[in-house]
Amino acid sequence: MTPPNRLPLLARIDWYWTFQLAGWGALALFNSVYGGSSPLRIVATIACWGSLGGLLLSHLWHGVLRRRGWAANGLRWKRIVPSLVLLAAIQTASVTAAFHVMYPPDILRGIAWLPGALLFWFGVFLTWTVFYFTALSLRRAARLEAETLRLQLHGREAELRALIYEDREAAAHMIDQLAGLMRHALQSGQHDTVPLSAELEAVRAYLAIEQIRFEERLRVSFDIAPGLDHVRVPPMALQTLVENAVKYGVESSADGSDIRIAARRAPPAEGVAMLQIEVANTGALREPGTSTSVGLRNARQRLQLACGEHASLALRQQAGWVCATMDLPEQP
Numbered sequence: 001m002t003p004p005n006r007l008p009l010l011a012r013i014d015w016y017w018t019f020q021l022a023g024w025g026a027l028a029l030f031n032s033v034y035g036g037s038s039p040l041r042i043v044a045t046i047a048c049w050g051s052l053g054g055l056l057l058s059h060l061w062h063g064v065l066r067r068r069g070w071a072a073n074g075l076r077w078k079r080i081v082p083s084l085v086l087l088a089a090i091q092t093a094s095v096t097a098a099f100h101v102m103y104p105p106d107i108l109r110g111i112a113w114l115p116g117a118l119l120f121w122f123g124v125f126l127t128w129t130v131f132y133f134t135a136l137s138l139r140r141a142a143r144l145e146a147e148t149l150r151l152q153l154h155g156r157e158a159e160l161r162a163l164i165y166e167d168r169e170a171a172a173h174m175i176d177q178l179a180g181l182m183r184h185a186l187q188s189g190q191h192d193t194v195p196l197s198a199e200l201e202a203v204r205a206y207l208a209i210e211q212i213r214f215e216e217r218l219r220v221s222f223d224i225a226p227g228l229d230h231v232r233v234p235p236m237a238l239q240t241l242v243e244n245a246v247k248y249g250v251e252s253s254a255d256g257s258d259i260r261i262a263a264r265r266a267p268p269a270e271g272v273a274m275l276q277i278e279v280a281n282t283g284a285l286r287e288p289g290t291s292t293s294v295g296l297r298n299a300r301q302r303l304q305l306a307c308g309e310h311a312s313l314a315l316r317q318q319a320g321w322v323c324a325t326m327d328l329p330e331q332p
Helices: 015-033 040-067 077-102 114-166 168-188 196-217 237-250 291-307
Strands: 218-224 257-269 272-282 312-318 321-329
Touching: 015 040, 015 114, 040 077, 040 114, 077 114, 114 291, 196 218, 196 237, 196 257, 237 257, 237 272, 237 291, 237 321, 257 321, 291 312, 291 321
Parallel strands: 218 257
Antiparallel strands: 257 272, 272 321, 312 321
C-alpha cells in the first residue's frame, strides 16, 4: 500500500532525465561498438564525449522549445529546422575537436567526411525532437482525458446535490458508485494495464450513475466470456468507449439507446493470443472529422503504445448499431 501523501514509484520517476540518459547512453554504446577499427579506449572516449555533448545540447534545446513556446502548438518546421542545423554544426565541431585531441592532427584530411558527420548529427537531433513532441502530444491527450473526467464528475456532483432533495436513497446509491469510479480513475492512472474485472467494475459504476440520470432511456447488457477476469487491459480504455456510447447513443436520442458490452477471446494474430472487447449502441455513426474521430484516434494511439502493434481499435456501422471493437494481445 502506498503511504499517505506519498506518490507511487512510477509517478516519482523523472521520465525526462530517464529517457535522456538512456537514449544518449545507448548512442554512446552504439558508436563505441561500430565506431571504427581504432583502439576501443579511444573510440569509446570519443563516443562518450559525443553523447555528453549531445545530452547538454538537447537539454538546452529543450529549454528553448519551452521558453519560446515552440512546443505548444505542434512542430514549427521553419524555426526548428535551422535550429537543428545549428545544433548539428556545434555537435560536429565538438566531436571533431575530440578527434584532434585523441588522434594525430592529420587524421581528418580534407572535408569529405564533413557532410556525413553533419547529416548524422542532424538526424540524431531531428529524431530527439520528434520523440519529444510525440511524448508531449501523448501527455496532453492524457491530461485532456483526465480533465474531461473531472468535469464530468463535477457535473455528476451538481446532479447529485439536486437529487438529494428529491430521492435520498437514489442519492446514496449514486454517491457509492461515484466514489468507486473516482477511486478506479485515481488508482488506474498509475499503471499501464489493469485487470479486466476492475475496468468492468468501474464501467458498471459509471453506468449505474447514468441509469439514475437517463432512467429507462439507458438499456445495458453485458456478455463477458468466462475466464477473462484477470486479463489485463489499458486503464480507462473500455470506460472511454462506453462513455462515447452513452454520449452519442443515449444523449442524442429522445428514445435513448441500447448499449451492448461484450468481451471474448479472438483468433490468435501471428501466434499471439488476442482479446476482443466490443461496445455497441443503437444509432448512427457520426460523420468523419467530428470529436468522435479525434477521440478514436487518441484512444488508438494510447492502445498501441500500451499493448504493442497487434492492438487495434475500429468503429463501424452494422445493422442499426454503432460498434467500437478493440482487439489487444491477451496479457495475463
